[in-house]
Amino acid sequence: xxxxxxxxxxxxxxxxxxxxxxxxxxxxxxxxxxxxxxxxxxxxxxxxxxxxxxxxxxxxxxxxxxxxxxxxxxxxxxxxxxxxxxxxxxxxxxxxxxxxxxxxxxxxxxxxxxxxxxxxxxxxxxxxxxxxxxxxxxxxxxxxxxxxxxxxxxxxxxxxxxxxxxxxxxxxxxxxxxxxxxxxxxxxxxxxxxxxxxxxxxxxxxxxxxxxxxxxxxxxxxxxxxxxxxxxxxxxxxxxxxxxxxxxxxxxxxxxxxxxxxxxxxxxxxxxxxxxxxxxxxxxxxxxxxxxxxxxxxxxxxxxxxxxxxxxxxxxxxxxxxxx
Numbered sequence: 401x402x403x404x405x406x407x408x409x410x411x412x413x414x415x416x417x418x419x420x421x422x423x424x425x426x427x428x429x430x431x432x433x434x435x436x437x438x439x440x441x442x443x444x445x446x447x448x449x450x451x452x453x454x455x456x457x458x459x460x461x462x463x464x465x466x467x468x469x470x471x472x473x474x475x476x477x478x479x480x481x482x483x484x485x486x487x488x489x490x491x492x493x494x495x496x497x498x499x500x501x502x503x504x505x506x507x508x509x510x511x512x513x514x515x516x517x518x519x520x521x522x523x524x525x526x527x528x529x530x531x532x533x534x535x536x537x538x539x540x541x542x543x544x545x546x547x548x549x550x551x552x553x554x555x556x557x558x559x560x561x562x563x564x565x566x567x568x569x570x571x572x573x574x575x576x577x578x579x580x581x582x583x584x585x586x587x588x589x590x591x592x593x594x595x596x597x598x599x600x601x602x603x604x605x606x607x608x609x610x611x612x613x614x615x616x617x618x619x620x621x622x623x624x625x626x627x628x629x630x631x632x633x634x635x636x637x638x639x640x641x642x643x644x645x646x647x648x649x650x651x652x653x654x655x656x657x658x659x660x661x662x663x664x665x666x667x668x669x670x671x672x673x674x675x676x677x678x679x680x681x682x683x684x685x686x687x688x689x690x691x692x693x694x695x696x697x698x699x700x701x702x703x704x705x706x707x708x709x710x711x712x713x714x715x716x717x718x719x720x721x722x723x724x
Contacts, residue, residue: 402470402495404488405434405441407463409456412675413701428673428700429456433463433487435470435495442495443721445678446483446645447696451623459484472496472651481627481648483672489649490681494722504722505684508654513683515714517543519571519693524548527556531564538565541713545570546599546693551577554586558593571691573599576623579606587615597691599641599668600624610636620668620691627652628659639666641693642685650681657685671696676707680721683708 413427431446448454459482468478472492479485497504505513520542522533534545545568547561554572561570572590578601587598600622602609607624618638624630625640627647634640640660647653660667669686670693671679679697686692694715697703706720 402435402437402492404463404466404470405436407431407433407460407484407487409460414673414699415701425673430674430678431456431459431463431483431487432677433484433491435488435491437495437499440495440498442491442493442498443677444487444490444492444494444649444681445674446485446487446490447672447674447678448483449645449672452482454483456483459487463488472649476648476651479648481646481652483645485648486644486650486678489651490644490678490721493650493681497722504650504681508650508684510684510687513687513717515711515716516683516686516692516694517713518695518698518715519544519546519691520695520713521545521693521699522547522561524550524557527553527560530557531560534561534564534568538568541711543567543569543713544691547572549574549577551579551581555589555593558590558595562593570595571597571599571693573622574601576600576603579603579609583610583613583619584615587617587619591616597639597668607633607636618666620666622668622670625656628656631656631659631663631665634665637665639668639690641668641670643670643672644678644682644685645672650684653682653685657689666690668693670694673699675700675704676718677704677721679708680718683715683717684722 433444435442448456462484493504520537597618599620604623620639621634621637622641644653667689668691669689674696676697706718708718709716
């Protein structure tokens with residue numbers, strides 16, 4: 401019989417500060433869920449979706465109160481999406497892989513994961529600071545940089561990033577901050593600086609602002625896209641960003657990836673801040689994605705033992721989750 405053995409909050413410091421248009425973070429609180437069958441133990445990690453009102457403590461309380469089925473398919477129907485369900489779902493995948501003696505990628509019918517290029521996030525800051533951060537990231541081997549924007553002074557910031565990393569590919573994340581701007585004009589100005597994609601320019605719930613917008617860059621839904629149920633209203637986006645915490649686990653994330661591809665969306669796979677225990681499942685969803693943004697553990701001051709390894713900007717699978 402499978403039971404939830406524990407649900408706890410762990411605090412991990414950020415390397416420096418992680419700054420976006422909503423504010424700065426110097427640490428992240430993650431939820432760790434552990435399940436067992438009396439012989440094997442599985443673990444999963446989630447990060448509360450703070451901009452939706454989730455807290456780590458609230459997610460732990462939800463896991464401790466959960467009395468529903470501990471089977472992945474049933475879990476998707478029995479528990480609301482979010483970080484708590486993500487941690488539990490990934491713990492169940494990890495447990496099942498140990499029970500079967502095979503890695504999770506094989507359980508899921510996927511190809512064996514190979515080292516993959518990930519974007520590295522350039523936090524919001526003054527242009528000079530972002531240029532220096534971009535230069536340092538490029539020197540570490542990151543060929544794709546994701547720049548956080550705020551809706552004010554963005555062209556100067558990207559111009560500075562381009563000067564700091566002239567050969568890097570660039571994508572930008574507006575974090576819903578372009579709600580009062582001419583999106584097509586702003587996209588065109590950034591395209592001239594070599595930007596190749598814009599993530600979430602409008603507020604969640606105001607997707608109709610994109611109706612009739614003819615942007616020269618693909619627009620990617622992040623805060624607007626959580627699960628398969630959202631796809632019907634995202635026709636004015638070109639791509640969707642899949643995150644396990646938003647989807648509520650690896651099970652729904654894989655289903656969302658398939659449904660998005662079938663509807664013609666391009667796919668980005670991203671993450672919240674968190675350790676490699678939370679990033680490793682997302683690395684499976686990221687196989688074949690158009691953009692991969694799995695630097696959540698790289699932005700921390702330290703990571704777990706056995707975490708994803710970074711070499712020349714490529715993430716390689718670690719050993720702490722699902723990779724027996």
